[in-house]
Amino acid sequence: MADPTPEDPEAPFQVELTEYLAHLGVERGLSEHTLAAYRRDLRRYARFLARRGRTGFGxxxxxxxxxxxxxxxxxxDGGHPLSPTSTSRAVVAVRGWHRFATLEGHTDTDPAAAVRPPGTTKRLPKAIAVEEVDKLLAGASMAEGVLGLRDRALVEVLYGTGARISEAVGLDVDDVDIGAQHPSLRLFGKGRKERIVPVGRFAVEALEAYLVRSRPVLAQSGRGNSAVFLNQRGNPLSRQSAWAVLQAAAERGGVSGHISPHTLRHSYATHLLAGGADVRVVQELLGHASVTTTQIYTMVTPDTLREVYAASHPRARG
Structure with missing residues (x-):
């Protein structure tokens, strides 16, 4: 990053910002996507402070x-208004920066410690029915040639393991252990935190078909890449391309509504809990740091409450 200049509105905090972003990228191992969001939020914060005449953290x-x-x-402040979720992310970024500045000795006080984001309404994660998942898988298999095997394997992995899209496209061949008695995948989550997740029979069969019959064909166009999921040029499949795979599969399979990788992750968790899985087991499978994050899947909708009451209470039936 260039040396700050007097005309640069971020100049008073640019050195500290560069230092903190380096810490997040190197020591915390944040992804490029997350790092870009932090950089965007904190640059906006630095400009805000400079306009208020602040020249240092103290x-x-x-x-x-x-x-x-x-x-x-x-x-x-002249920027785009942020949604409650994005505002919360910005608060987390600011609080982290001030905490880091305090630990590094840039200041003796942490003015952000007591600041909290505005309250947000908890929303139930969107999940699709098992029948819709079947349609999505059928749509993935309709892709032409070797891509059909790849797309089917990708969707089976996303739904069969609850993997984040970054975890799925980040899989290396060495992370796949589907020949063992208990097939599993090694996933690397946020902060490169590693976890081993079991893989069911359908995902195993789809992965085997792809790895044996499709991936070698795709790999011929590349340079010996070790990624599991490859594009037509033999390079690792990108997050954006994986999204496109899901969108195309949904369209071919006749699945209505917005379908994203997170839709399958939500469906995975919801269907596990509906089948009787313990919430702490689901927490481990999803790679959540706190069970509180997983507990959103246990929320009951008002419609469900009314249906259960109408079906179960003796004074509800007329």
């Missing part, structure tokens, strides 16, 4: 941080 007050949260929520 001058920043709790009121400054709270005002920034309100500014990004409403767009009062």
């Amino acid at each position: 001058e920043v007050t709790e009121e400054d941080v709270a005002s920034y949260v309100e500014a990004v929520r409403t767009g009062a």
